[in-house]
Amino acid sequence: MVVLGPNRYGKAETRIVRVTRHGDAHRVKDLNVSTALSGDMDEVHLSGDNSAVLPTDSQKNAVYALARRHGIGAIEDFALLLARHFADSQPTVHHARVAIEEYAWERNGASGHSFVRAGGEVRTCVAHYDGERAHVVSGLRDLVVLNTTNSEFWGYIKDEYTTLPETRDRMLATAVNASWRHDAPAGPSEAWPSGDWDKAYDRARQALLAAFAETYSLSLQQTLYAMGSRVLGDCPGVCEVRLSLPNKHHFVVDLTPFGLDNDGEVYLAADRPYGLIEGTVLREDAPDAGPAWE
Template identity: 65%
Template sequence: MGIVLGPNRYGKAETRLVRVVRDGETHHLKDLNVSVALSGEMTEVHLSGDNAAVLPTDTQKNTVFALARKHGIGSAEAFALLLARHFVTARPTVHRAVVTVEEYAWDRVPVTGHSFVRRGQEVRTARVLHEAGRTHVVSGLRDLTVLNSTASEFRGFVRDEYTTLAETGDRVLATDVRAEWRHRDADGDWESSYAETRRILLETFAGTYSRSLQQTLYTMGRRVLEERPELCEVRLAMPNKHHFAVDLEPFGLDNPGEIFFAADRPYGLIEGAVLRDDAPAADEEVWS
């Protein structure tokens, strides 16, 4: 029985990059977390320690900073594309690059043109896989916390000897949405596509009468694809942030759906993909 080297990659993870563009007294801020993973002719470095094909991870970090200075940062997707194409075209031993970008949003404090406040926990994401002959772009977001205080039920589920959960016809539905969506092509209006997809996700969550979180997840993904022709696949992960009505009878009080205990764990985790039946195939590596 032989032993061979399997799939492998290496890179520089989580390079923190902040770019300030100074437009007179008004400044503009981009705050990114960039990760690079490269693969190609890397057999010898694993088998014998020969580093002749290896682009140092420190060089990858420096490249992130240098290209940000030379070309600017238009959007997370555009910057990830720039980096991925650079690494594949500049180094003959690198055949594939996967670049992941997280973008942290800041809002301007109106007192000055140079003061900012971090906008909540929500993070914008972009992931690019580039190699000769093909490029995949996946946009997304995570930690988008949403809540419906009604219009959600959960009943008719399987029961066995370990089931204690009561059915409910009116419950709080809350989740931290992680959503990623794959583009058909490697060029587009990234800013408009992102803004509209985020809007559709929020409006669909708010406007769907939910009989299960799975139903809500599918409805959100389906509507994105119905309204955004540039996209071919949506993947969602949505934890069920349980809110349990508190029993106030011991204190001589009623609770008409007003007081809840917000439990952070354990939680149900609902995950799923929605895609067009003609969606081009993509490696799992393109998904973060």
């Protein structure tokens, strides 16, 4: 016997740029929005009956219309706004998932209307809403960091294929990909405050940076745990942190063929292959994640 399993559908990667104009001082929000809906929609799969389906084109248009009607502040607020709109307005939609990536812009000089893309990192969030409960995960990706010292790597397993020499002083670099889950409210989803998500994001980001800079690292795994722990310690509303840290290897170049020494001054930055360290750090009493990470 064949049965239909879990399913969802939506509009992926709706690109939207929202300009807010306050006289000569403008503000830019540059987002990539993906929506996914699930619910009472078996028949569209089983018989092709579309009567329960909100077209993905309508989902795209809602992103633009709600951005115009309500503006865009913190991406967590906008994701929750969209998720509630879909789940509350359509009786066949029982769960809405909204994922957003934000590309930051900084002002270019003294002009209020000229901007330059800010760095390579991307701010992210995912919001779930099922008509009663909301779950929010914030995060970032591609936050590139580097320590020129205070990192070692030694004492590891050595087998017949090991050629890597131990080191008591190495360069440590990674592109931080981090997500952090916020405590769910005790009551219905409306209990989520339209809080200052921007300040919460800045606090978590600074915690990641501080832990990376201040940890004397014997392994990137140790640094990962320190970074996750720092976020949990500095951000009371966060209960779980997930990190993915590619090791951006830097190798000291052998300059002896040219009659030159190289005391940790010239490196080859290798982009692949690379070690990939992943892990989760959470409070012992963290509430059940529900669909937060889906």
